[in-house]
Amino acid sequence: MLAAIGVQSMDELLLDIPSSLRIKALELPAGLSEFETMAEIASLAARNRVFPDRLTFRGGGVYRRFIPAAVAAVTSKPEFYTAYTPYQPEASQGTLQAIFEFQTLIAELTALDVANASLYDGATAVAEAAMMAHVHTGRNEVVVPGYLHPEYMEVLRVFSEGRGIKVRRGTEPGPKTAAVIFQQPDFLGLLVDARSLTESAHAAGALAIACVDPISLAILAPPGEYGADIAVGEGQQLGLSPSYGGPHVGFISCRKELVRRLPGRLVGTAYDKQGRRGFTLALAAREQHIRREKATSNICTNHSLCALAASVYMTYMGPDGLRQVAEVSFKRAHALSERLAALPGWEPAFPDRQFLNEFPMRVPKGPAVVRKLARKGILGPLDVHRWFRELKGVLTFTCTEVNDPRALDELVAALES
Amino acid sequence: MTEPLSFEKSRGSAGPPRLPDANVTAPEPSQLLGPEHIRSKAPGLPRLSEPEIMRHYSRLASMNYSISEQFYPLGSCTMKYNPVVNETAAALPGFAGLHPYQDEDSVQGALELMWRLERALSAVVGVERVTLQPAAGAHGEWTALRMIQAYHHSRGDARTEVLVPDSAHGTNPASAALSGFHVVEVRSGRDGRISLADLESKLSPSVAALMLTNPNTLGLFERQILDIAEMVHATGAMLYYDGANLNAFMGICRPGDMGFDAVHMNLHKTFTTPHGGGGPGAGPVGVKADLVPFLPTPTVERTNGHLTLDFKRPKSIGRVRTFYGNFGMLVRAYAYIVAMGGDGLTQASRDAVLSANYLRKQVEDDLEMPHDGPCMHEFVASARNLAQDGIKALDIAKALLDRDFYAPTVYFPLVVPEAIMVEPTETESKATLDAFGAAIKEIVAQAKTNPQALHDAPQTLPVGRLDEVAAARRINAYLQGQSDDPVLRWKAAEK
Known part of the structure; x- marks a missing residue:
């Protein structure tokens, strides 16, 4: 090959690199065989403790759920996972159609007009939605009532600072407010009055941004039904493993009037000369590769394969399966909360508030409870005091369809022991 | 062959x-929740049934090109083979x-892996520390700029401009x-490299950083990089590295x-x-000592073999x-890094450069080469020489x-008209490169004999060229x- 190029040595191809910059070698160990590589990786995996699904009662944004085998069977197809962003639509119809279906599924679930192709996670979805509201209204403040996931809040702040947007905790939007951002159910699992929050946003001329749990929407009124302008959320529960926090998938959908402000990729239908329907990237004029510094967002690579997993999951479940999953989780969580409330000294932290399948309990010696459960092989509740000073002694428990009734018995027995 | 949408195939039955x-005694949601909370x-x-779903997605998969089946010479995207052991x-x-x-004590292996990866990436790009948090390249770029902003701010220095070359990726x-x-644009010179004169004229005390990729998007090494760095640093600005082209010189x-x-890397390249x-990727950012205090939280720390997450970093930009x-x-x-080792990564980059130069040679008589070689890991050709036949870069692509x-x-970087940007990577064989070269030759010959056939391409895929203008109108x-x-x-x- 060197001869074909017309050089004597490899170094002739590297002459543009100043010799003072050349290094002798990387300070890294030598390569290993596949067998040795896996042995090293597996030894690291073995230093982690994995709690069984059924004995995991911790949520806080990442949940254990039943993942149909069909999900991995589809996402492990190399035609999907080793393809690039679908720049050449004719050779990428599989990816494009799958994204188009994802957009439709999210739009249906949230009851809004249009969803995008995916975002990184729930936190960046919240931040991107805030940017949309800022540009749409020309206002420089977002108001966050109640318990938004603390990490979403932090990411929102970091994004907003760059753009000169103020993030204010509170319930009263004012004339400078671009959006009211609320989470339903909130970080503690409690339901908020989404309807009145939306109305208060609109009364102030601001947008209402609902951060929602996708599984909850099988039961709960979706953002489109109560008039929210933008819905965002984290899609991990739709067929993705916890994987120490990622990769998961953020989603965003909005009313028709806001479509041009959406960040990231959008796929639409288009036709060829023979009249055949196909799918292609659409409204690219919003995006960084065309608009550069005037783009609606800088996002390029998104979380396509995770969106594919979510699509397979939602298609597998269908409307009835999704409802079943949500209802089983609801009932188990309510059964558990009753039993926990009967423990001496334990009480619901917010007895007047409703919840679905995650709920806060006020307990004596919270941290000790969590440690005790771990010793018994149970990934116990989340101590939320870490983020909220006023929630001392408050632990949130999560229940889903993977926590079978015997697992609830084991949890209660461990707490009683 | 096209495939109906899952929605169109849906059976009510x-x-x-x-x-x-x-299997527990508990009320129904509608018994506890007010009607305002219930979906109407x-x-x-x-x-759909599971067999219908599996068949649906199998058919969709068959409509994709992918690195598992095709050569993917997508410039700037580093489409190399993805070892299955990674999965x-x-x-x-x-x-x-x-x-x-989970508690830190129960995830020591995960934290150790992150710590070792941070060390390895630091060694490859020559920095003090690396944050593994950003989810993609653009996310990494933005994270780096926020750190640079915080750095200047901490010195009471309100810098408001960022310099970006005209050949830069749109994400910059x-x-x-x-x-x-x-954003202030810096022009490229005739040789495809950044114009030092233009850079000089744009540098000022209000410039926070110059964003640069090296080799640049034309596949050319910025020979005067040390001079550029000196000029930038002399004004108190920082130099940011877009790692899209890191595969050229590991x-x-x-x-x-x-x-x-500050240096971002694309793990997915x-x-x-x-x-x-189209993701998920990962866009870690490496930084020199001056920027370390501003890294996102948490960082992974290792003391006497014990690993912890450090959230208490007062100057951090946050997560x-x-x-x-x-x-x-x-x-x-x-x-991948463990399997390749330092020797393997070095060989990968050398092979990537060799492949690009070899392929460039294969097609240099067929397409215009706007800049002199040798190139690094990719090269940019132009289809301008086929304009007389009415053939465009897009026709060649199809x-x-x-x-x-x-x-x-195609059509990137913007500084080259009718650009065709080719990055073969190190994982392709000579036979594949030869076949690609032969295909280009055949297409260029066809431009003279039967240009209409090129306008009509592709013919063999599930759909032909899609009318995106009509779609935008709809x-x-x-x-x-x-x-x-x-x-x-x-x-x-x-x-």
Whole structure:
């Protein structure tokens, strides 16, 4: 090959690199065989403790759920996972159609007009939605009532600072407010009055941004039904493993009037000369590769394969399966909360508030409870005091369809022991 | 062959999958929740059986080109082979089953992996520390700019501009704008490299950083990088490295030694984590000592073999996403680095440069080469020489699809008209490169003999060229309320 190029040595191809910059070698160990590589990786995996699904009662944004085998069977197809962003639509119809279906599924679930192709996670979805509201209204403040996931809040702040947007905790939007951002159910699992929050946003001329749990929407009124302008959320529960926090998938959908402000990729239908329907990237004029510094967002690579997993999951479940999953989780969580409330000294932290399948309990010696459960092989509740000073002694428990009734018995027995 | 949408295939008769019953005594949601909380109409998800679903997605998969089946010479995207062992590693229950809020003591292996990956990436790019948090390249760029902003701010220095070359990736100016900077463009010179004179004229005390990729998007090494670094630093600005082209020189030289203060890397390019049809990726950012205090929280720290997450970093910009990054992608990249070793990574880059120069030679008589070689890991040709035949870069791209190759990046970088940007990577054989060269020759010959055939390409794929202009018109009509077809989603016909 060197001869074909017309050089004597490899170094002739590297002459543009100043010799003072050349290094002798990387300070890294030598390569290993596949067998040795896996042995090293597996030894690291073995230093982690994995709690069984059924004995995991911790949520806080990442949940254990039943993942149909069909999900991995589809996402492990190399035609999907080793393809690039679908720049050449004719050779990428599989990816494009799958994204188009994802957009439709999210739009249906949230009851809004249009969803995008995916975002990184729930936190960046919240931040991107805030940017949309800022540009749409020309206002420089977002108001966050109640318990938004603390990490979403932090990411929102970091994004907003760059753009000169103020993030204010509170319930009263004012004339400078671009959006009211609320989470339903909130970080503690409690339901908020989404309807009145939306109305208060609109009364102030601001947008209402609902951060929602996708599984909850099988039961709960979706953002489109109560008039929210933008819905965002984290899609991990739709067929993705916890994987120490990622990769998961953020989603965003909005009313028709806001479509041009959406960040990231959008796929639409288009036709060829023979009249055949196909799918292609659409409204690219919003995006960084065309608009550069005037783009609606800088996002390029998104979380396509995770969106594919979510699509397979939602298609597998269908409307009835999704409802079943949500209802089983609801009932188990309510059964558990009753039993926990009967423990001496334990009480619901917010007895007047409703919840679905995650709920806060006020307990004596919270941290000790969590440690005790771990010793018994149970990934116990989340101590939320870490983020909220006023929630001392408050632990949130999560229940889903993977926590079978015997697992609830084991949890209660461990707490009683 | 086309495939109906899952929604179009949906059968009302397909029942839900078998799922567990609650088997506990508890009220129904409608008994506890007020009617204002209850969904009034079920979401319109499709109803399909598992065999129907599997067949649906298998058919969709067959409509994709991918690195597993095709040569993917997509410039700037580094579409190298993704070792399958990476997938096995990430799927280990000891990684995939970890909850992000487990106690540190129960995730020592995960933290150790992150710590080792940070060390390895630091060694490759020559920096002090690396944050693994950003989810993608653009996210990494933005994270780096926020750190640079915080650095200047901490010195009471309110710098408002970021310099970006005209040949830069679109994410560069977009990330700068998103950080609140004013973007100023720096021109390329005739030789395709940044114009030092233009740079000089744009540098001022209000410039926070110059964003640069090296080799640049033309595949050319910025020979005067040390001078550039000196000029930038002399004004108190920082130098940011866009790592899209890192595959050109691993083990040969390091951005840190060139004077870059912040360096982003794409694990889904250089370190073989799969692209997934558009993510998930991972965009770690390495920084020199001056920027270390501003790294996102948490960082992974190691003391006497014990690993912890450090959230108490007073100068940190804060977190840029939830949890600790796309951990599953970090496992894959670490597996790749362990398997390759320092020797293997170096060889990978040398082979990438060799492949690009070899392929450049194969096609240099057929396409115009706007800049002199040698190139680094990619090269940019131009289809301008075929303008007289009415053939454009897009026609060549589509004709390649018919010949079972994915197309190179076209119309980028913007500084080259009719650009065709080719990055073969080190994982392709000489035979594949020869076949690609032969295909280009054949297409260029066809431009003279039968240009119409090129305008009509592709013919062998599920669809031909799609009318994107008409699609945009249909979207406009929908957004303006003149049509019921949303174009951007499927919608059941009104009954």
